[in-house]
Amino acid sequence: xxxxxxxxxxxxxxxxxxxxxxxxxxxxxxxxxxxxxxxxxxxxxxxxxxxxxxxxxxxxxxxxxxxxxxxxxxxxxxxxxxxxxxxxxxxxxxxxxxxxxxxxxxxxxxxxxxxxxxxxxxxxxxxxxxxxxxxxxxxxxxxxxxxxxxxxxxxxxxxxxxxxxxxxxxxxxxx
Amino acid sequence: xxxxxxxxxxxxxxxxxxxxxxxxxxxxxxxxxxxxxxxxxxxxxxxxxxxxxxxxxxxxxxxxxxxxxxxxxxxxxxxxxxxxxxxxxxxxxxxxxxxxxxxxxxxxxxxxxxxxxxxxxxxxxxxxxxxxxxxxxxxxxxxxxxxxxxxxxxxxxxxxxxxxxx
Numbered sequence: 001x002x003x004x005x006x007x008x009x010x011x012x013x014x015x016x017x018x019x020x021x022x023x024x025x026x027x028x029x030x031x032x033x034x035x036x037x038x039x040x041x042x043x044x045x046x047x048x049x050x051x052x053x054x055x056x057x058x059x060x061x062x063x064x065x066x067x068x069x070x071x072x073x074x075x076x077x078x079x080x081x082x083x084x085x086x087x088x089x090x091x092x093x094x095x096x097x098x099x100x101x102x103x104x105x106x107x108x109x110x111x112x113x114x115x116x117x118x119x120x121x122x123x124x125x126x127x128x129x130x131x132x133x134x135x136x137x138x139x140x141x142x143x144x145x146x147x148x149x150x151x152x153x154x155x156x157x158x159x160x161x162x163x164x165x166x167x168x169x170x171x172x173x174x175x
Numbered sequence: 176x177x178x179x180x181x182x183x184x185x186x187x188x189x190x191x192x193x194x195x196x197x198x199x200x201x202x203x204x205x206x207x208x209x210x211x212x213x214x215x216x217x218x219x220x221x222x223x224x225x226x227x228x229x230x231x232x233x234x235x236x237x238x239x240x241x242x243x244x245x246x247x248x249x250x251x252x253x254x255x256x257x258x259x260x261x262x263x264x265x266x267x268x269x270x271x272x273x274x275x276x277x278x279x280x281x282x283x284x285x286x287x288x289x290x291x292x293x294x295x296x297x298x299x300x301x302x303x304x305x306x307x308x309x310x311x312x313x314x315x316x317x318x319x320x321x322x323x324x325x326x327x328x329x330x331x332x333x334x335x336x337x338x339x340x341x
Binding site for chain 1: 240244256289291
């Protein structure tokens, strides 16, 4: 039975002009599961990769402990399956378009974030338009392989490339 | 302060049909929707398709791109298209049996953004288990108010549409 407020907004941010990163916090032991969503994310420069990290005490966790497996499923070619281990970030997808009407949209379910005795894990679903105006979906999972609590997420397009636009939301799923 | 909500905005059910329209499901109140579809089919090897409905609740018949990956016991296939009249094979049901699916739909009511859909589907049959992930996009910025699911004989189908409020 789903009730009102079963998904509680913890933090949000909307970008309408260039910002380098987005950090949303508010994850806590009040919730076992958190949901991060974004829509209409667009880079300033074409063909950029979307990166995600967790935060500890509101500070981006850049330790080399992100390990995962994503599958890129496109509308015109066979899927590839990049695997990353012990990286300083999780790459959600590559090749983001900055053309008009073309953007990236996605959701990430986050598990065990507030449990300091467990790894924080995530399940990813992204649908986006590539720099060649094709459709691609990026699905998979990753985790941060260190037993520690995380209280938020950071989104980055890498380097000094700005995010031109996007709406970002972090929710908690009521127990 | 609780300002975010998962809200049930539309429920549709039917029996013994070959298509089902979910009209006026998308409004200006939400930019993101979570949709649950469950049912049972009586036709074999069904490839269930989806079209969005325009502001008059009429099916939009062009401008779709999609790419899915089927995760089956024996094979992995990848339905895909760069130009289609529908988003094909949102659910693949082998030999007729139960299925379940959940979708995220982004930006449907916007007049300035493409409408995207991300898919998770699962079907069961006596011969196989088929999971699929992927998604599609309607490459026009026209307003979308609903969707239709079709191309199979559904002995029953239940659809719940939830809006995720900002």
